Amino acid sequence: MSLFIRLIVNAFAIWIVTLIPALQVEVVPFAPGDDLQLVLTLLLIALIFGLVNAVVGTVLKLLAFPLYILTLGLISFIINGFLLWLTGWVTSGWDWGLRIGDFWLAVLAAIVIALINWVAGILFRPRRDRDRGRR
Template identity: 85%
Template sequence: MSLIIRLIVNAFAIWIVTLIPALQVSVIAFPPGGDLQLVLTLLLIALIFGLVNAIVGTVVKLLAFPLYILTLGLISFVINGFLLWLTGWVTSGWDWGLRIGDFWLAVLAAIVIGLINWVAGMFFRPSADARAARRSRRHD
């Protein structure tokens, strides 16, 4: 998936998570509010989440590699929840952003976001024929 599509899918997934009241995840839009500000806020939160995941997530996943082996990968749910919680913490300094009630709710929200990304990846991933054609064009 291209970067723009991933950004849009993450923004959509974060929006879906905010609709589940039990998770206590909310998005505070840019002032004065409204639909356009909510969409822009979700896109910016998705961008920050992607940056946190790329920078901090890479380091944490590298350091937690033995835990991945011990837990057969189940620690990834906790790490992804931590990264989502960290994104909420980063945006809490402004009057807009992601607000998460509890760390374990962030873990559940990250699981839902991961499921939405997985389903979207099935739809937006290029077929094997398209990938092979792209590889052959690179080598020509």
């Protein structure tokens, strides 16, 4: 997937997570809070989440490599939840951004986001990759 499509899919996944009231994840859009501001806010949050994942996530995944082996990869749920929580913390300094109620709810939200990204990766896979598998 291209970078722009990944950004849109992450923004969509974050928006889906905000629709689940039990997860206590909220997006506070730019003022005045219309639909366009909500979309722009979601895109910016997805960009920040991607940057946090690329920079901090890479370091955490390298440091936690023994835990990945020990837990058979289950630690990735905790790390992804932490990265989502960290994105909420980074954007909490402004009047807009991501608000997450609890760390463990961030872990559940990160699992939902990962599932949506997985499905989107299957749907938006380039056509030539699909054709190679059939031959």
